[in-house]
Amino acid sequence: MGIQTTLPIGAVCGSCYRQLRRTPSLCAGCGQIRPLVGIDAHGDRICGPCSGDGRNWHCHHCWKVDLLIDNILCLSCSVESRVQDLLTGPDGHIHPHLAGVSVFLLDENPRERTLMWLNSARWVSLLRSLIESGDPITHNSLDQLKQDTHVRYLRTVLVHTGVLNGRDHDLDVVEAWIDELLEDLPHEIALLLRPYASWSVLHRARRRAAHRPPAGSVSRYARARITAAAQFLTWLNEHDLDLADACQADVDRWLDDGTTTRQRLRDFLLWANSHHLAADLRVPGLGREGLPQHLLGDDQRWALLRRCLRDPELDLRLRVAGTLVLLYAQIPTRIVELTADNIVTDDTGMHLRLHTMPVPIPPPLATLTIELFEENEQQPPDTPVWLFPGYRPGTHFSGSRLSTNLNKTAGIFTRPARGAALCALAADLPAPVLADLLGVSVAAATSWSALAGRDHLDYLAARIDNPPE
The missing domain is CATH 1.10.150 (DNA polymerase; domain 1)
Structure with a gap:
């Protein structure tokens, strides 16, 4: 007689239930492949019927032996x-x-x-x-x-699933979102924010969507700027300040108390000043290619890189993404857009196409990349095979969420980490090559080369003597 170790399905936690169902094995009692929920006198694992449990183990619909829900049907x-x-x-x-x-x-x-x-x-x-x-x-x-x-x-x-046709953008949803946002704000703030949101941000977002399809990011573009403006106006109201009376010190104080996303206030302040609603207040630009104020030191960069490549306790997605930031100066919004089509494998190894030129991937990163693809192999058909699939079907992971996870979990702050990688690459590569490799502008690549202290006059002379065909 087996030793009964089974529990009513209502008493089995979800994790144990999934584990029991996912690992059906050969029952030592009947020799059938079934979920093993009991142990016999010899210590071998056995199925429910062989364990001596008198409950029903046969699904009332398909008659398969399985763990039953409400003692009637199997999970399927x-x-x-x-x-x-x-x-x-x-x-x-x-x-x-x-x-x-x-x-x-x-x-x-x-x-x-x-x-x-x-x-x-x-x-x-x-x-x-x-x-x-x-x-x-x-x-x-x-x-x-x-x-x-x-x-x-x-x-x-x-x-x-084809129930609805895709939208090039979801700005109609943003309009409804604006109405909901303004309903919860004080009347004087809503009165000031409405024309900015509707006549400035949405107007430019629609024009941007029309000229740069597909425009899946335009709603995020609009929401981020409107949210920053609403938060700043709320902060002024809480400190008994009006927008017309706000000074640069107030803006700097608000920026210092939050994350870099607050820099998106710049758009609202420019609009407010052009409409004579505020003084000429400044916010540092957000440009992707600008030089950060602080760069990671070489020791810190290599320490973080070793952790990404060697630490099995760190989430696999963060290991791959962190390595791409620290080695190739990639930004999270581009990392999450990588698909299987960006991976090229030949006799020389694995390469990653970041812009126009495939970049060789070192073997440790190649191994992690393969593991990540295998982990994400169950993706909806007829959609891109994302390296970083999102929670919603057919979408990729959020770039902003990836950036947050890198910061909080892996200790990798994107801007200084990317800046250190760009500086290292610029020390070894001419600006035009760096631009083609990473997709940055030649002007930005030149700035990084100057920061790296590398003179490429010899490269330019060589190009003049041996122009490309």
């Missing part, structure tokens, strides 16, 4: 039944245009993840409400909802 059958209930409309049928959602929930994601969504995900509840209404699901119907992360995730799922 339970999830299939609940997905069908979720997508069934008031007429008792699943509309054909929702077939892609069924595929996404049942085929593109593990059943454990889908069960978690069905149990607690807010976006699933929102989807059910839209289906129950019987009205067509459109971008406009989503625009009427509070534009939080749950609605954005649902929209991404619906676009990914």
Whole structure:
């Protein structure tokens, strides 16, 4: 008789349940491949029926021996039944245009993840409400909802599954977001912020989206600047100050008390000054290619690089991303856009295409990159194979979140780390080569070369004597 070690499914934690289901093995009692939940007298692991447990172990639908939910259905059958209930409309049928959602929930994601969504995900509840209404699901119907992360995730799922067509930009959503933001602000602040948000930021964002498609970042561009303005005006109000009376010391104080994202206030202050609403107040530029005030020292840079390459306790994504920052001066917003197409492998090893020229990858980084691709191998079909996939289907990870994680978890502050890498590269490469390699402007590459103290007159002379064909 086996020693019973099983528990009612309600008493098994999610982690243990997933582990038991993911590791079915050969039962020492019956010789079948099943989840092993008991131990026999010899210490061998056995399945539920062989353990002597008298409960039902056979799914009422497929009759497979498995851990059962509510002692009735196995996980797979339970999830299939609940997905069908979720997508069934008031007429008792699943509309054909929702077939892609069924595929996404049942085929593109593990059943454990889908069960978690069905149990607690807010976006699933929102989807059910839209289906129950019987009205067509459109971008406009989503625009009427509070534009939080749950609605954005649902929209991404619906676009990914073909229920909705993709938008070149989501500035219509930003308009609704502005209305919600202003509702929660004091009247005098909302009155000042409305024309800036609607007539300046959104106007320029729409023009930018029209001329530079695809423009998936325009909404972030707009939100960041409007949020910075709202936060600064709120801070002035809390300190009994008006925008018209604010001085440079007030701006500097506000900037010093926060992160570099506050520098996006620069756009609002320029607008306010041009409309005679504020003095000529200054904020340092955010330019990607500008020289940072502080650079990592060589010892600190190499110490961080060794940690990225050798520390197995550090998250794999941060190890790869941190190495790309410290070695190749890449910014997080570009790192997260890397796909399998950027990786080139030949007889000489692995190369990474950062701009126009493939860059050789040292073997330790190549190994980490392969591991990361293997870890992320389950991605939706017909989408780019992202090196850093996002939480929403078909998207890549957030560049700003990656930057935050690098700072807080890995101790890598992007600007000084990238600056140190650029300085090191500029010491060895001529400015034109550096520009082609990393995708920075020649002017910026020249500035870094000057900072590195390298004179490339010999390179220029060689190019004159031997011009490219």
